[in-house]
Amino acid sequence: MTINYPVGTHHYRTLKTNKTRTGRTTKKVLFGKRGMGLEDEINLANDYYLANRLAVVHKKPTPITIVKVDYPARSAAKITEAYFKQASTTDYNGVYQGKYIDFDAKETKNKTSFPLKNFHEHQISHLASVLTQGGIGFVIIKFTSLNENYVYPASELIKQWQHLNGKQSISYQEIVDKSFVVSESLNPSLDYLTAVDKMLELLH
Amino acid sequence: MTINYPVGTHHYRTLKTNKTRTGRTTKKVLFGKRGMGLEDEINLANDYYLANRLAVVHKKPTPITIVKVDYPARSAAKITEAYFKQASTTDYNGVYQGKYIDFDAKETKNKTSFPLKNFHEHQISHLASVLTQGGIGFVIIKFTSLNENYVYPASELIKQWQHLNGKQSISYQEIVDKSFVVSESLNPSLDYLTAVDKMLELLH
Numbered sequence: 001m002t003i004n005y006p007v008g009t010h011h012y013r014t015l016k017t018n019k020t021r022t023g024r025t026t027k028k029v030l031f032g033k034r035g036m037g038l039e040d041e042i043n044l045a046n047d048y049y050l051a052n053r054l055a056v057v058h059k060k061p062t063p064i065t066i067v068k069v070d071y072p073a074r075s076a077a078k079i080t081e082a083y084f085k086q087a088s089t090t091d092y093n094g095v096y097q098g099k100y101i102d103f104d105a106k107e108t109k110n111k112t113s114f115p116l117k118n119f120h121e122h123q124i125s126h127l128a129s130v131l132t133q134g135g136i137g138f139v140i141i142k143f144t145s146l147n148e149n150y151v152y153p154a155s156e157l158i159k160q161w162q163h164l165n166g167k168q169s170i171s172y173q174e175i176v177d178k179s180f181v182v183s184e185s186l187n188p189s190l191d192y193l194t195a196v197d198k199m200l201e202l203l204h
Numbered sequence: 205m206t207i208n209y210p211v212g213t214h215h216y217r218t219l220k221t222n223k224t225r226t227g228r229t230t231k232k233v234l235f236g237k238r239g240m241g242l243e244d245e246i247n248l249a250n251d252y253y254l255a256n257r258l259a260v261v262h263k264k265p266t267p268i269t270i271v272k273v274d275y276p277a278r279s280a281a282k283i284t285e286a287y288f289k290q291a292s293t294t295d296y297n298g299v300y301q302g303k304y305i306d307f308d309a310k311e312t313k314n315k316t317s318f319p320l321k322n323f324h325e326h327q328i329s330h331l332a333s334v335l336t337q338g339g340i341g342f343v344i345i346k347f348t349s350l351n352e353n354y355v356y357p358a359s360e361l362i363k364q365w366q367h368l369n370g371k372q373s374i375s376y377q378e379i380v381d382k383s384f385v386v387s388e389s390l391n392p393s394l395d396y397l398t399a400v401d402k403m404l405e406l407l408h
């Protein structure tokens with residue numbers, strides 16, 4: 001069964017339609033940041049927060065195992081063999097009004113559920129450690145097909161992970177019920193800290 | 205004028221002396237972690253803090269610009285061209301009893317001063333942003349020749365950076381006066397959080 005949620009789709013305004021060489025139709029989006037990936041939107045929000053002294057949050061670099069490095073004369077060192085490494089923590093952390101915040105960002109095209117395979121075991125245990133230490137943990141979940149963004153508390157994620165044994169999916173409704181919606185905003189386009197404020201009011 | 209500080213040097217116990225093929229004499233250190241780099245010592249301390257639920261602190265991965273990636277059939281993606289990128293933040297951050305901590309680690313062989321060229325401008329401004337946001341910022345400075353480690357508050361570093369215009373060096377005595385010494389310890393060998401506790405008592 002496919003459920004169609006109309007929310008958000010009306011925000012897409014088609015500028016013009018092009019045919020690609022393979023015959024696929026591509027649409028150009030007129031308004032703003034709709035075509036951006038979640039990561040770009042979060043980076044823009046973090047730039048805005050930093051410039052306005054609201055928070056200091058950075059994305060961690062991609063973890064890599066370096067095997068071979070060349071040092072060409074008079075040039076910068078060049079890495080010629082390296083491999084991607086599985087991250088042992090989440091992608092983002094920082095400080096917000098003296099508090100430690102720690103989160104990951106995940107997007108899904110799925111409209112009815114959020115698959116837990118988006119996470120690794122040690123990301124979950126990292127978030128659990130953060131909560132134990134009094135930090136604020138969450139996930140920003142974007143349902144791309146619905147253009148909806150949620151701040152989903154780490155405590156709920158951990159509960160569901162244990163309940164579902166790290167497999168299967170969390171239902172869309174469960175996420176909506178337990179999350180704090182990131183409302184439409186102009187600058188930053190993804191004002192996730194306002195949703196975090198609501199979470200802190202309720203949970204702390 | 206060279207000042208010899210005897211502190212710490214007696215901790216080196218020579219196990220045996222080997223001659224290498226080039227005729228250089230190498231010494232093997234008997235006791236513990238003396239031969240370790242500062243980064244290794246901090247990583248071990250962070251492992252200890254995590255396992256004992258005292259703090260969650262991780263080193264950030266080295267920032268890299270990836271240019272070319274090969275995807276060999278049935279193997280992991282292989283990065284074949286990449287370059288080191290200047291870090292825009294410090295190397296370590298995390299949460300300690302609900303508080304955000306953020307620091308960098310620097311070692312110097314120098315016995316009388318600590319050269320400011322160890323820092324980049326944006327590392328200093330990052331630490332300034334962290335302090336503005338109510339976070340705890342500092343640098344762990346190791347004088348390798350003296351085997352002395354200090355937790356030097358970010359507020360002092362920023363003051364000296366402005367005073368010396370990002371050039372020159374901070375004198376050893378200035379660092380000793382304004383820092384919190386990391387005492388000898390067994391496990392972890394570099395128990396920097398105990399020094400941070402002393403800093404918090406005085407500064408907050």
